[in-house]
Amino acid sequence: MGHFYFSLVTFFPCRFAMANKKVFFLLAAVLFLAWFFLLRQTITSSFEQTGDLYFAQRDYKQAIVEWEKALGQGSNDPIIMGKIGNAYLRLAKFDRAEKTFERAVELDLGAVDIHFELVRLSLLNGEFASAENRCALLKTKVPFNPEVEILLGDMAVLGNHMEQAEKFYRNAVDLSNGSPRSLIKLATCLVMLGKRQEADTLFAIADKTGMQSPRVLVQMADYFFVSGRDEDAEACLVEALKKEPKDLDLKVRLARFYRSTHALERAETVFAALVADDPANLYFKKMVGDIYISLNKLNNAEQVISDMGQLLQKPDPDFEMLQGKYWLFKGNYVYAATHFKSAVDLSPGFFWAHYLLSVAYLMGGQNQLGENSLEDALYFYPDQPQALLLMASILYKKGKYSLGLDYLNRLKEKAPENCRAHRLTGLNLLALESYEKARVAFTSALLIRPEDPASLYLLGITAEAMNMKSLAIACYTKVLDKNPRLVDVIHRYASLLMGQGDLKAADGLMARLLDKNRDNPYYHYVAALVDVRAKRFATAEDHFKRAILPGKPLGEVHVGLADLYISQGRILDAISTLEACTSTIPCFVDAWTGLAGIYLKTDKPLEALAVMERAEKKLPDSPAILGNLAWLYLETESDLNLALDFARKAYELSPGDPAISDTLAWAYYKKGAFSQAAGLLASVEEKDPKNGVVLYHHGMTLYGQGKLSEAVEKLKKAAKTALGEADLNQINEILSRISSQTAVKVPHAVSTMGDKFKFDTFELEKSPFQETQDAMQSEEMLQPQWQN
Numbered sequence: 076m077g078h079f080y081f082s083l084v085t086f087f088p089c090r091f092a093m094a095n096k097k098v099f100f101l102l103a104a105v106l107f108l109a110w111f112f113l114l115r116q117t118i119t120s121s122f123e124q125t126g127d128l129y130f131a132q133r134d135y136k137q138a139i140v141e142w143e144k145a146l147g148q149g150s151n152d153p154i155i156m157g158k159i160g161n162a163y164l165r166l167a168k169f170d171r172a173e174k175t176f177e178r179a180v181e182l183d184l185g186a187v188d189i190h191f192e193l194v195r196l197s198l199l200n201g202e203f204a205s206a207e208n209r210c211a212l213l214k215t216k217v218p219f220n221p222e223v224e225i226l227l228g229d230m231a232v233l234g235n236h237m238e239q240a241e242k243f244y245r246n247a248v249d250l251s252n253g254s255p256r257s258l259i260k261l262a263t264c265l266v267m268l269g270k271r272q273e274a275d276t277l278f279a280i281a282d283k284t285g286m287q288s289p290r291v292l293v294q295m296a297d298y299f300f301v302s303g304r305d306e307d308a309e310a311c312l313v314e315a316l317k318k319e320p321k322d323l324d325l326k327v328r329l330a331r332f333y334r335s336t337h338a339l340e341r342a343e344t345v346f347a348a349l350v351a352d353d354p355a356n357l358y359f360k361k362m363v364g365d366i367y368i369s370l371n372k373l374n375n376a377e378q379v380i381s382d383m384g385q386l387l388q389k390p391d392p393d394f395e396m397l398q399g400k401y402w403l404f405k406g407n408y409v410y411a412a413t414h415f416k417s418a419v420d421l422s423p424g425f426f427w428a429h430y431l432l433s434v435a436y437l438m439g440g441q442n443q444l445g446e447n448s449l450e451d452a453l454y455f456y457p458d459q460p461q462a463l464l465l466m467a468s469i470l471y472k473k474g475k476y477s478l479g480l481d482y483l484n485r486l487k488e489k490a491p492e493n494c495r496a497h498r499l500t501g502l503n504l505l506a507l508e509s510y511e512k513a514r515v516a517f518t519s520a521l522l523i524r525p526e527d528p529a530s531l532y533l534l535g536i537t538a539e540a541m542n543m544k545s546l547a548i549a550c551y552t553k554v555l556d557k558n559p560r561l562v563d564v565i566h567r568y569a570s571l572l573m574g575q576g577d578l579k580a581a582d583g584l585m586a587r588l589l590d591k592n593r594d595n596p597y598y599h600y601v602a603a604l605v606d607v608r609a610k611r612f613a614t615a616e617d618h619f620k621r622a623i624l625p626g627k628p629l630g631e632v633h634v635g636l637a638d639l640y641i642s643q644g645r646i647l648d649a650i651s652t653l654e655a656c657t658s659t660i661p662c663f664v665d666a667w668t669g670l671a672g673i674y675l676k677t678d679k680p681l682e683a684l685a686v687m688e689r690a691e692k693k694l695p696d697s698p699a700i701l702g703n704l705a706w707l708y709l710e711t712e713s714d715l716n717l718a719l720d721f722a723r724k725a726y727e728l729s730p731g732d733p734a735i736s737d738t739l740a741w742a743y744y745k746k747g748a749f750s751q752a753a754g755l756l757a758s759v760e761e762k763d764p765k766n767g768v769v770l771y772h773h774g775m776t777l778y779g780q781g782k783l784s785e786a787v788e789k790l791k792k793a794a795k796t797a798l799g800e801a802d803l804n805q806i807n808e809i810l811s812r813i814s815s816q817t818a819v820k821v822p823h824a825v826s827t828m829g830d831k832f833k834f835d836t837f838e839l840e841k842s843p844f845q846e847t848q849d850a851m852q853s854e855e856m857l858q859p860q861w862q863n
Contacts, residue, residue: 123155133321135162153179157189167323167349169196169358190216194226204424204455206230221251225260232264235458235489240264255281259294266301269492274298289315293328305336323349330362339370357383361393368400376401392422399431408439419451426456433465440696442728445469458489460496467499473731474762476503494524501533510541528554532564544571559588562597569605581605596622600632607639615639630656630663637669649673661693668703680711691721698729706738709745718742733759733769741772749779767796771806783813 126141139162142155156179163172173196179189190213197206210230213223228243244261251257258281265274278298287295292315299308312329319325326345333342346363353359364379380401383394399414415432418425429452436445446469452462463486470479480503486496501516517534521527535550551568554561565588572581585602592598603618619636622629633656640649650673656666667690674683687704694700702725708718722739729735736759743752756773763769774789790806798806 701725
């Protein structure tokens with residue numbers, strides 16, 4: 076028993092010692108790990124605190140260095156990442172800020188403050204769809220947060236939904252108990268809505284608080300800017316910079332303010348200094364490059380683009396946008412479209428990429444592609460004013476006036492003070508012959524922008540159409556007071572004076588203009604038109620000839636002189652004049668159509684066809700040339716296949732032109748494709764229900780389809796219009812056959828070619844100068860600016 080006891084005593088201490096040894100090592104390991112993690116946490120905390128200190132001292136670069144060291148200790152703290160992102164924002168390194176914030180929210184989806192910054196960055200980059208999605212997420216996480224309401228209001232303002240913006244800002248005021256920031260946001264919105272009295276009251280309340288932090292000063296600058304007080308706005312931004320001199324984001328805001336107020340040289344100075352301090356900052360380079368483009372300093376812009384290309388590590392949509400704008404201003408629309416398309420591919424929700432791609436296509440003559448791209452842009456930003464205005468301009472040119480008015484009504488609902496929207500509304504109504512409504516639209520434009528020459532000019536045209544001659548004269552007088560060199564206005568003014576029997580006043584007007592500039596070809600041209608109307612043909616011919624200057628050819632002058640010769644029976648002189656015009660100005664369409672028209676009226680259709688074949692070689696993409704060439708092939712029945720090909724091409728280039736649509740339909744009719752012809756003609760007739768030629772063609776097509784009762788109705792209507800004798804004979808023959816129910820083969824239409832040539836020669840009583848009006852309605856279509 077004693078032995079056993081000894082054995083136990085001697086055995087158990089050994090096992091116990093071994094057990095204690097294991098526990099000791101385990102405990103030591105735990106203690107070491109605890110010490111290690113504590114040490115690392117201490118080091119991380121030390122780096123973080125040092126970074127906080129540098130940030131407080133506005134040394135944002137060194138703050139980032141310290142915080143990066145903290146992350147380098149193995150910490151994936153989203154809070155530290157958020158701090159780094161904010162520092163990058165102060166340094167205006169928005170791309171790095173965005174990447175850092177993205178990393179942070181991956182680790183903590185509930186990091187509300189970081190979501191706020193990502194929304195602001197999405198808006199800055201023009202990624203509105205992304206901003207909307209993030210705002211929706213924030214709304215679910217913090218439903219009663221005033222900052223969320225402010226962000227929603229900002230997005231509504233950018234989308235031109237001002238009433239919604241007002242609602243969101245009022246919510247922010249209530250939720251924040253009337254914070255200065257929310258009050259100023261609401262006041263700014265109310266100014267834009269025209270509620271100036273309430274806006275001023277709210278702003279005064281916010282200003283009395285005396286809480287003018289840099290952030291609040293920026294909001295005050297916005298208020299002053301929309302109120303038209305640019306000097307006060309600039310003063311606020313400068314004051315904000317005095318308080319935070321190292322905040323580069325504030326410098327960027329100041330530069331963007333200069334740009335918005337068209338002080339481009341000052342914006343260039345600020346951005347150039349920022350680039351000099353931080354040559355690797357791609358955002359600064361992008362902005363200064365964009366300024367260079369706006370200032371037409373394309374060599375400088377090219378150097379910036381080259382520098383950015385060397386710095387970029389991967390494809391970048393902003394870089395593609397900058398290159399696209401560069402080529403747009405260089406006039407190479409194909410290259411521009413290529414870069415804008417790349418930006419769209421890299422960032423499908425980038426509104427401005429879609430918008431400028433549309434502009435590049437339109438400038439390059441690819442109208443359908445341009446319209447498609449604009450529709451894509453409006454998908455992402457349905458009520459953007461520039462996009463709505465551009466779409467309305469496209470529809471106006473296509474002759475889709477009612478649809479264009481729909482877009483303009485949307486625009487005016489969101490931006491009632493948009494002068495150009497009212498002006499383009501008037502142009503559409505003018506085209507629809509709704510003269511009284513057009514007069515109201517142009518008057519509305521003048522109420523917004525008094526003495527606006529474009530609106531005055533168009534109001535004068537409308538007044539002429541309404542036979543309100545005194546109003547028209549008053550409008551043209553005001554326009555000429557501002558710009559006495561507008562030829563179309565001079566011509567209209569002189570014609571009105573002559574129409575009132577005041578030839579002396581018209582002669583006095585032209586004498587005064589010519590006394591100022593005897594060598595001005597435009598003045599001689601209008602003087603020639605006045606002489607023609609006064610039947611002073613010899614003097615008119617002299618003025619026409621003096622208007623034809625070497626090196627400064629004017630196509631309208633040649634056409635006017637040719638018409639004068641025709642009126643005197645001098646056909647060979649007219650042909651010679653127009654031939655000279657086609658040689659010196661081969662791109663002037665009216666010279667070709669006028670020349671062909673002379674041959675048609677002198678019963679020489681093959682010579683007319685030869686003229687248009689020559690014209691097609693010079694102007695292969697002119698809808699007018701292609702349409703007339705197709706028409707002549709149809710009328711001479713020399714080549715129906717070519718007629719159809721040219722008519723199709725003309726229609727693709729100008730689908731809204733009723734004459735071209737009618738020509739294509741007639742080509743289908745001649746080829747026996749009655750259904751296709753009927754569809755086109757129904758559309759054309761809807762736009763111009765009193766056009767005798769269209770009614771005639773529609774009736775013949777319905778006859779070809781066997782729809783006899785409908786054919787009779789159209790043909791009878793056509794017979795009451797001013798058709799040529801051959802067409803009327805054809806109509807009577809078909810009506811007689813239908814009446815006697817005689818089954819006959821559908822004939823090809825025969826008509827007098829002179830009566831059917833689609834583009835009449837120039838009438839001396841009307842002004843040929845349409846570029847003034849076209850320029851008015853397409854004003855400022857191209858605005859390749861960064862909307863950040």
